[in-house]
Structure formats: structure tokens, C-alpha cells
Amino acid sequence: MSDPCPGCQLDIAPAARSHGRGGRSLARKTADSIARAVTDVLQNEETAARPGLLQRLDPRVKLVTLVLFAVTASLVHSVWVLLALVGLTLLLAAASQVGVASFARKVGASAGLLALLIALPSALSLFTPGQAVVSLGPVTLTQPGLMGVATLVTRVAAAAGFALLVVWTMRWSDLLKALSAMRLPDVVVATLAMTQKQILTLLRTVEQIHLARESRTLGRGTNRENRAWVTERMAFVVRKSMKTADDVYDAMLARGFTGAMPSLVRLRLRPRDWVWAAASVALCAAVLYADRIVGPR
Amino acid sequence: MDIVAMHIPDGYLGPQTYVVFWLVMIPIWFLAARKVKKTLKTKQIPLLALGSAFAFVIMMFNVPVVGGSTGHAVGATLIAIILGPWAAVIAVSIALVIQAGLFGDGGITAIGANCFNMAVVIPFVGYYLYRLIGGDAPSSARRVISSGVAAYVAIVAGAICAGFEFGIQPYIAHTASGQALYAPYKLSVAVPAMALEHLLFFGVVEAIVTMGVVAALARTEPELLQMRPAAKPLRWLWGVVGGLILLTPIGVLAPGTAWGEWGTDQIKTRLGYVPTGFDKLGGLWKARMPDYTTPGVSDTMLGYLIAAVVGAGLCVGIAWGVGALLARRRSSAGAGPAGAVPPASASE
Numbered sequence: 001m002s003d004p005c006p007g008c009q010l011d012i013a014p015a016a017r018s019h020g021r022g023g024r025s026l027a028r029k030t031a032d033s034i035a036r037a038v039t040d041v042l043q044n045e046e047t048a049a050r051p052g053l054l055q056r057l058d059p060r061v062k063l064v065t066l067v068l069f070a071v072t073a074s075l076v077h078s079v080w081v082l083l084a085l086v087g088l089t090l091l092l093a094a095a096s097q098v099g100v101a102s103f104a105r106k107v108g109a110s111a112g113l114l115a116l117l118i119a120l121p122s123a124l125s126l127f128t129p130g131q132a133v134v135s136l137g138p139v140t141l142t143q144p145g146l147m148g149v150a151t152l153v154t155r156v157a158a159a160a161g162f163a164l165l166v167v168w169t170m171r172w173s174d175l176l177k178a179l180s181a182m183r184l185p186d187v188v189v190a191t192l193a194m195t196q197k198q199i200l201t202l203l204r205t206v207e208q209i210h211l212a213r214e215s216r217t218l219g220r221g222t223n224r225e226n227r228a229w230v231t232e233r234m235a236f237v238v239r240k241s242m243k244t245a246d247d248v249y250d251a252m253l254a255r256g257f258t259g260a261m262p263s264l265v266r267l268r269l270r271p272r273d274w275v276w277a278a279a280s281v282a283l284c285a286a287v288l289y290a291d292r293i294v295g296p297r
Numbered sequence: 298m299d300i301v302a303m304h305i306p307d308g309y310l311g312p313q314t315y316v317v318f319w320l321v322m323i324p325i326w327f328l329a330a331r332k333v334k335k336t337l338k339t340k341q342i343p344l345l346a347l348g349s350a351f352a353f354v355i356m357m358f359n360v361p362v363v364g365g366s367t368g369h370a371v372g373a374t375l376i377a378i379i380l381g382p383w384a385a386v387i388a389v390s391i392a393l394v395i396q397a398g399l400f401g402d403g404g405i406t407a408i409g410a411n412c413f414n415m416a417v418v419i420p421f422v423g424y425y426l427y428r429l430i431g432g433d434a435p436s437s438a439r440r441v442i443s444s445g446v447a448a449y450v451a452i453v454a455g456a457i458c459a460g461f462e463f464g465i466q467p468y469i470a471h472t473a474s475g476q477a478l479y480a481p482y483k484l485s486v487a488v489p490a491m492a493l494e495h496l497l498f499f500g501v502v503e504a505i506v507t508m509g510v511v512a513a514l515a516r517t518e519p520e521l522l523q524m525r526p527a528a529k530p531l532r533w534l535w536g537v538v539g540g541l542i543l544l545t546p547i548g549v550l551a552p553g554t555a556w557g558e559w560g561t562d563q564i565k566t567r568l569g570y571v572p573t574g575f576d577k578l579g580g581l582w583k584a585r586m587p588d589y590t591t592p593g594v595s596d597t598m599l600g601y602l603i604a605a606v607v608g609a610g611l612c613v614g615i616a617w618g619v620g621a622l623l624a625r626r627r628s629s630a631g632a633g634p635a636g637a638v639p640p641a642s643a644s645e
Contacts, residue, residue: 030359037357041399070405074312077478110402111306119309122481130475144476151478152308159307163397163405172399187330187342194346194397195353195391202354230360233373233507237354238379238510239518241347248343281626296472 026226027217029211034203047168052096054169058273059178065280066166072284073158078295079147080270081287082154088160088283103161111152111160119149132235145295172196181267198244202237209233303371303452303459303491303499305358305411307404311470314462318409319321323419325386328591332383348380348388360502368502371455373415374423374448374618375507379514379521385420386412410462414455424449437515440522441508448507449500453492460484541609 024032048055054062071112073085093103122128123145166175173193180189213229221229310318333341355372362368377385390412396402430443464484467477480487512523565571586592586607591600 006508007336026359026361029367033359034357037400045556046401067405070307071312074308074310074315074406077472111308114306115308119481120475127477127486128477140363143479144472144474148477148481151476152481155479156306156308158405159404163307166396166405175398184328187334189455191345191349191387191391192340192395194342195349195395198346198350199353199399202350203357206354206357206378221364226361227509230507232513234355234358234506235510235513237351237638238375238514238521241351242379242521244346245340245343245347248347249340252343296474296476296478 025214025220026230027210027214031207031214034207034210038200038203042165044291046089047096047098047120047169047170048174050097052169054092054096054165056272057276058267058269059170059174060181060267061141061269061273061277062170063175063178063182068280068284069161072287073155073162075288076135076155076158076291076295077151078291079150080156080294081291082151082158084290085158085287086161088157088207089165092165093161093168095167096169098165103164103168103234107157107161107164112157115153115156116149119152123149178265194248198241199221201244202241205240206233206237209236303414304402305404305407305414305459305462306408309466310462311466311479312406312408313469314465314479315406315410318413318462320409322390322409322412322417323489325413326390329383329386333387344380345384345387345391348376348384349391349395352376352385352392354386356392358506360506362498362502362505368499369413370503370506371419371452372503372506373419373455374427374444374451374503375510377420377424378427378444378447378507378511382420382424385424386416389416391418395423411457413464414458419451419455422454423447426438426450437512440515441512444511445504449504452503453495453500456491456495457488460488471529506607510549548616553587 027029050189052175054066069085069088073082075251076082089107090100093129094100123141125132125140125142125145128145128148130144132140133143133146134141170178176189179192220226333345352372356369357376358369359367360370371389373385373389376388380388393411393415395409397405407554424447424448430446430536431440463480463482464487466479467481467483470478472478484492511522520552542634586604589601589604589608590597591603591607594600
């Protein structure tokens with residue numbers, strides 16, 4: 001599909017802003033969600049370029065230490081220690097200039113709220129027997145049940161926070177550099193790099209397909225018609241993907257690709273990387289020790 | 298971004314579970330990379346990249362279902378039908394990693410479990426069921442129907458795996474007072490809940506999408522559905538079946554009765570009465586090994602294990618018999634390609 005506006009990378013924003021209006025068509029709904037996803041990626045690249053604490057670190061050190069924090073959160077059992085870890089994610093977000101309010105909103109809405117909705121019924125005495133805390137007629141919430149819900153929600157929020165810090169403070173290209181430097185096979189890194197580019201290209205194509213339908217359709221159509229249209233477009237995406245794969249491969253061969261992929265990544269650890277790594281390991285050890293003291297048995 | 302219902306976020310699985318799935322996935326990724334390299338050669342990078350991009354993008358489509366409701370498809374069976382199951386393992390895994398690493402959807406620790414459910418179970422179950430039902434040279438209608446059935450069963454299988462992973466958490470991580478430390482629902486709730494929502498909703502979406510796309514491709518680009526090489530004997534599957542049989546004692550971990558599989562006595566305890574139809578039909582069949590017990594064996598654990606071995610042996614025996622019968626019919630008809638065996642025992 002030809003691009004009507006070459007280089008207009010941000011013309012997806014109006015579609016993103018229209019989110020929330022009632023009565024959107026199926027095509028508009030899909031186009032909006034794609035626009036939001038692409039806008040999110042562009043915003044992530046922008047926040048990752050800010051001169052914050054985490055952005056200044058070597059990508060390998062940042063990746064390993066944030067994963068270490070996420071693993072530590074998965075090992076902690078105390079709600080209070082988990083709350084402290086949630087606080088740590090907010091502190092790191094502030095120190096990295098990524099916008100604490102939007103960070104908290106994203107973590108709270110996408111992870112915390114979902115966990116709360118899923119886990120809350122488990123506090124009923126039907127699922128978790130124990131000392132009753134709240135009784136509303138036949139509905140009884142128990143103390144171990146509510147503590148279980150609190151543990152899950154805070155753990156999910158902490159883990160999602162550390163994962164989001166990876167996404168918001170590290171450019172995709174830096175993440176690939178880190179993976180390459182950490183001896184991940186070059187074929188995997190090259191595939192990841194190419195996949196990211198092709199995802200954005202395909203998303204833009206799919207968005208344009210949906211916007212074109214929106215602008216050419218007066219009625220809403222029946223579910224049957226819409227399903228047929230959607231699956232036909234998916235088949236088009238399959239065809240386009242396979243054709244593009246052939247084109248990309250031809251281009252690679254034309255440039256002399258033989259299968260060898262020498263890595264050009266040269267990363268060097270600086271003193272602040274070592275300090276951060278040591279501080280992170282010490283902090284994780286302290287968190288696990290504190291959990292052993294105050295955590296539930 | 299909206300994600301399919303079986304995507305497990307961080308925090309729901311304990312380290313005893315997610316570490317195991319990482320350890321399971323590492324050799325699977327290694328094996329898949331070797332298989333794909335052998336078949337796709339240097340073309341593997343663009344083909345896998347586009348396959349992964351397609352796997353990602355297909356999840357973004359809103360598919361109308363009933364009334365005003367819409368759903369998203371995983372598309373893993375479709376990718377396995379087009380690229381083969383091993384390439385699908387890598388393509389869907391990369392799509393899941395990019396969802397987590399680029400878009401911030403999904404977690405880090407749970408990637409192993411998510412890849413197992415969506416990038417291994419669904420492609421393999423879907424692909425082999427598609428080959429089993431569709432045969433080696435199916436008509437268009439049969440190809441479409443087999444793709445729909447395969448996609449439906451495969452996503453339900455993936456959901457049951459996810460439900461199992463959720464459901465074992467309360468057994469392996471809880472405090473003395475019964476407080477769950479990870480996913481709070483036991484197997485008797487988690488597995489039926491995951492299975493039901495996929496049986497009733499997400500499975501239907503997956504089947505609609507897969508059938509629609511396969512029908513469109515069969516009409517316009519049938520060669521895309523014939524990219525897979527002819528089948529070869531699948532001996533390694535016997536190892537997998539053997540491993541699964543060895544894992545059957547895990548069933549002893551689950552106390553009580555699975556949700557919805559109650560006997561007459563349990564129905565009476567729960568409802569206070571036994572529905573007439575249930576009472577009338579409940580005794581029609583007298584099982585030889587009721588409730589996985591073995592007649593004459595008083596030890597519950599030993600009886601369960603004997604019942605498991607007998608049941609698994611019967612299933613394997615019947616499958617082997619049907620496969621052998623189909624192979625004999627095909628070789629006598631001379632219809633299959635050289636070296637081909639029945640899809641029930643076929644691989645790449």
C-alpha cells in the first residue's frame with residue numbers, strides 16, 4: 001500500500017486522540033488501538049532519550065539489574081516489602097524523568113487493577129477459609145484471603161513497574177545491543193531488529209486499511225460482513241508479509257549477505273555502571289533479608 | 298493494548314513455576330532454531346521476522362463475534378499452518394518478547410510460561426490436528442474446516458495449560474494460614490475458568506479467524522498453504538508421550554473433584570437434591586476403574602498410578618492402531634507421497 005504522506009510519522013495522533021468517543025465503528029476502533037500502540041512506541045523512544053538516571057547506564061547493566069529487581073519481587077512474600085519495591089519503582093521513574101504520574105497510571109491501570117479484579121473473589125471464604133474480616137450477608141471476606149489479594153496486587157505492580165522501566169528508559173536499539181553483547185546468537189538479534197521494523201510497517205499498513213474502510217463506509221455492516229472483511233484483510237497481511245520477506249531477502253542477497261553477521265557492538269562499562277550494579281545487588285539482598293524477617297510464614 | 302486472555306503477567310507465577318518454564322523453553326528454542334535453519338537456510342531471518350511481525354499484528358485486529366462484542370486472536374495455529382510448527386515456535390516467541398520489551402505488555406519472568414502456552418502448545422496441537430483432519434492433499438472445504446477445528450482445540454489446550462500453571466500456585470506457595478502467595482485459585486477453579494472462557498469465546502474467535510484466513514488464502518494464494526514439506530515419521534513424539542505419562546502422579550496433588558465432574562453424592566451435598574435426569578442417567582455406565590481407583594488395590598496412590606498407566610496405555614494403543622490402519626490403507630491405495638505416513642504420526 002502506498003503511503004499518502006511519506007515521512008508523516010506522527011499523523012497517527014489524531015486517530016489516537018479520538019479514542020473515547022462513543023459509537024466508534026469496528027474499523028475506527030482497530031485503527032485507534034493501532035495508532036495508540038505506535039504512538040506508545042514513539043513516546044518510549046522519546047523518554048528513553050532523556051538524560052535521567054537509568055538512561056545514563058550501560059544497557060547491559062540496566063537490563064540485568066532491572067530483571068534482577070523483577071525476580072526479587074517475585075521472591076518476596078511480605079506486602080510491606082512489596083510496597084517498598086513499588087515505591088522504589090516510582091523513585092526510579094522520577095529519577096529517570098519519565099513522568100511519575102503517567103508511570104503510576106500505566107502500572108496501576110494495566111497491571112494492578114487487573115490483578116485486583118481477578119484476585120478479589122479469592123478473598124471470599126468460599127475460596128480461602130480463615131478469620132472473617134468483612135461479612136455482607138452470605139458474602140464473607142477472610143483475613144488470609146485479603147492478604148493474598150494484597151500480596152498479589154503489590155507484587156504484580158512491582159514487577160510490572162520494573163518491566164516498564166526497561167521499556168521506558170531503554171531504546172529498542174540499545175536493548176538489542178545489550179542482548180548482542182550478552183552473547184545472544186546474532187541470528188536472534190537480527191531477527192528481533194527486523195521484526196520491530198516490520199511490525200511498525202505492517203501496523204501502519206493495517207491502520208491505513210482500516211481508515212480507508214472507515215472513510216468509504218456509510219453503515220456499520222452486519223457482524224458476518226465485518227468478520228468476512230476482517231479475515232480477508234488478515235489474509236492480505238499474510239500475503240504482504242510473505243512477499244515482503246522475499247523482497248527483503250532479495251535485498252539482503254543483493255547487498256552481499258552470506259549468512260555471516262559480525263557484531264559491531266562495542267560497549268564499555270564505566271565506574272557509574274559498576275556502582276549501580278553493586279548497589280542493585282546489595283539492595284536486592286537487603287530486600288530478601290527484610291522479607292525473611294517481616295514476611296509471612 | 299488489548300492482549301489475549303491467556304497472557305500471564307509477572308507476579309502470578311512463583312519462581313518454582315516460571316524457572317521451570319524458562320528451563321523447558323531454552324532447549325525448545327535451541328531445537329527450533331536448528332530445525333528452522335536447516336529448512337529455511339539464510340532466508341530464515343526475513344521469513345521469521347515477517348512471520349513474527351504478522352503474529353504480532355494479527356493480535357491487533359478486532360474480530361466481531363456476537364452482538365457488539367469483539368475479540369482478538371492469537372493466530373499461532375494459522376502461523377504453524379503456513380510456516381510449520383517449529384518456525385511458529387520462534388515467530389510467536391519473538392512476537393511475545395517484542396510485546397513485553399517494546400510495547401510493555403506482559404512481563405519478564407513469565408515469558409517462558411507464555412511462550413510455552415502460546416508458542417509451543419498451540420502451534421504443535423493446531424498443526425498436527427490440522428494435518429490429521431485435513432490429510433495430505435485436502436480439498437478446500439476440508440482444509441478450512443480442519444483449520445478451524447485445529448485452531449479451536451489448540452487454543453483451548455493452551456488455555457488449559459495456563460489454567461494448570463495458575464492452579465498449581467496455591468498448592469506450592471502459601472502461608473501456614475492458607476494465604477496464597479501467587480495466583481490464588483486452585484486447579485478446580487483455575488482450569489475450568491480458563492477452559493470455559495476459551496471454549497465459549499476465545500476459541501470461537503480463533504476458529505473464525507483461522508478459517509476465514511485459510512479460506513481466503515485457499516482462494517487467492519493456495520501455494521502459501523502448501524509450503525510445508527512432506528511428512529516424516531515422528532518418533533520423538535513417543536518420548537513426549539512417555540514423559541507426560543511419567544508426570545501423571547501430579548494428579549494426586551489435586552485434592553477433591555474437578556469442577557463440574559461431581560458424582561451423585563457430591564451433587565446432593567452441593568445442591569441439596571439430585572436432578573431427576575442426572576439420577577436416571579448417572580448409573581447407565583459402570584466404570585471398571587471408578588474415580589481412578591483399581592479394584593483389589595487398597596492403597597489410593599498405587600491404585601491411582603495403575604489407573605493412570607492403564608488409561609494412558611489404552612489411549613496410546615488406540616491411537617497407534619488407528620495410525621497403523623490409516624498407513625496400511627494409504628499404502629495399499631498408493632495415494633500418499635513417497636515416504637509419507639499418516640498425519641497422526643507425522644512431523645516435519
